[in-house]
Amino acid sequence: MNDARIDEIVKQVLAQLAGKGENFENSGAKNVSRVAMLTKLEHYDIKEYPIPELGDGDILVKVEGCGVCGTDAHEYKNDPFNLIPVVLGHEGTGEIIKMGKGVKKDSAGKDLHVGDKVVSCMIFKDNPDITMFDLNKQNVGGADVYGLLPDDDKHLNGWFADYIVIRGGSTIFNVSHLDLYSRILIEPCAVLIHAVERAKSTGILRFNSRVAVQGCGPIGLICIAILKTMGIANIVAIDGEENRLGFAKELGATDVVNFKSHSGIEALTNAVKEKFGGSLADFAFQCTGSPMAHSNIYKFIRNGGGLCELGFFINGGDASINPHFDICAKEITTVGSWVYTLRDYATTFDFLVSAKKIGLPLDKLITHTYPLDKINEAHQMNLSMKGLKIAIINN
Numbered sequence: 001m002n003d004a005r006i007d008e009i010v011k012q013v014l015a016q017l018a019g020k021g022e023n024f025e026n027s028g029a030k031n032v033s034r035v036a037m038l039t040k041l042e043h044y045d046i047k048e049y050p051i052p053e054l055g056d057g058d059i060l061v062k063v064e065g066c067g068v069c070g071t072d073a074h075e076y077k078n079d080p081f082n083l084i085p086v087v088l089g090h091e092g093t094g095e096i097i098k099m100g101k102g103v104k105k106d107s108a109g110k111d112l113h114v115g116d117k118v119v120s121c122m123i124f125k126d127n128p129d130i131t132m133f134d135l136n137k138q139n140v141g142g143a144d145v146y147g148l149l150p151d152d153d154k155h156l157n158g159w160f161a162d163y164i165v166i167r168g169g170s171t172i173f174n175v176s177h178l179d180l181y182s183r184i185l186i187e188p189c190a191v192l193i194h195a196v197e198r199a200k201s202t203g204i205l206r207f208n209s210r211v212a213v214q215g216c217g218p219i220g221l222i223c224i225a226i227l228k229t230m231g232i233a234n235i236v237a238i239d240g241e242e243n244r245l246g247f248a249k250e251l252g253a254t255d256v257v258n259f260k261s262h263s264g265i266e267a268l269t270n271a272v273k274e275k276f277g278g279s280l281a282d283f284a285f286q287c288t289g290s291p292m293a294h295s296n297i298y299k300f301i302r303n304g305g306g307l308c309e310l311g312f313f314i315n316g317g318d319a320s321i322n323p324h325f326d327i328c329a330k331e332i333t334t335v336g337s338w339v340y341t342l343r344d345y346a347t348t349f350d351f352l353v354s355a356k357k358i359g360l361p362l363d364k365l366i367t368h369t370y371p372l373d374k375i376n377e378a379h380q381m382n383l384s385m386k387g388l389k390i391a392i393i394n395n
């Protein structure tokens, strides 16, 4: 018997001793799961549903935690996806409790066992253009994600719950090597891994580039951490909140500019330039949803420089620019970035390990945690903008 097989048997025995795995039904655990269901605007109800029978390809996961995302906030306030009643939560992670007999490997070909820690990614619909790894051919608009699915007779469709049923044919990754907070941060980090890959495709972002990052919410802050982990040393962060700018420094920004301290775009541009020692940025990342911020960012970029615009996940309105001064005469190369590919997920796992190794305090991005039954408070805190990443943590 080889070592891997022995490990597998030991794991199964330990899982059974802990009342999990094949013995789940007999363990005395309640065969029901709580879910936080958004039943009307700005209101979740905690409901209980039976844990359904698993199909051959299904996986039952006990949820450990799930981040609250800007998308959840939009759904909570306005239901733009017309999903109510819905179990939200897509930045979740947990432990495999039980698997259908057809489940052997994750989407990257890694073995899966009861007790492994996992995250889900997209659910494909047999569309070869999106099943392949190059989602730039057709963005994730064609795929579904857990936590943004219409309610059905199983109900365990989102990560704001005790349990979730991952259906056969979904993407799932074994991330047992990452701690809980890192696993909760995978989804937002993948957004930035994708943005940086898009930026690299311009050929302008280099090891010794001067990089401006505008907006220091979770998205801009993770952008800074990724640039730092890549070895880019000259990063200027721009925001209007001093505490966020302070955190930008902890995550790798060389210097910061508070846009509220400078009146007019000329003064602001000069402040950014000064922080780069008298030069404009070679490359800039636009990480706010503000049209004004989009208009401003061209001014911070040198002739021949590059821009990655990723701040408008949803329609935030029109922005005005001067095509002559801002794009043509400067020969700016611009890329847009939206969501991520499966390949970016795998890169994100490596990034999280590397960021830890160089001591970046990414965990501090999760500023507030709440138990599932306090999910309404968690969402109100998220809307208040007092924290950065808010997370639901199950006991």
Ligand SMILES: NC(=O)c1ccc[n+]([C@@H]2O[C@H](COP(=O)([O-])OP(=O)(O)OC[C@H]3O[C@@H](n4cnc5c(N)ncnc54)[C@H](O)[C@@H]3O)[C@@H](O)[C@H]2O)c1
Binding pocket: 070, 191, 214, 215, 216, 217, 218, 219, 220, 238, 239, 240, 241, 244, 259, 287, 288, 289, 290, 292, 293, 310, 311, 312, 313, 314, 337, 338, 339, 340
């Ligand atoms: N491309 C994608 O796939 C993707 C994915 C997720 C989120 N997003 C978008 O990224 C944006 C940022 O997300 P977040 O969670 O960090 O949001 P956030 O609201 O927490 O952060 C935005 C930050 O921008 C700052 N800001 C506002 N106006 C500014 C200005 N004129 N100059 C400089 N800073 C300014 C704010 O002070 C704030 O700190 C959102 O608009 C979101 O929709 C995009």
Ligand SMILES: [Zn+2]
Binding pocket: 069, 070, 071, 090, 091, 187, 188
């Ligand atoms: Zn998200």
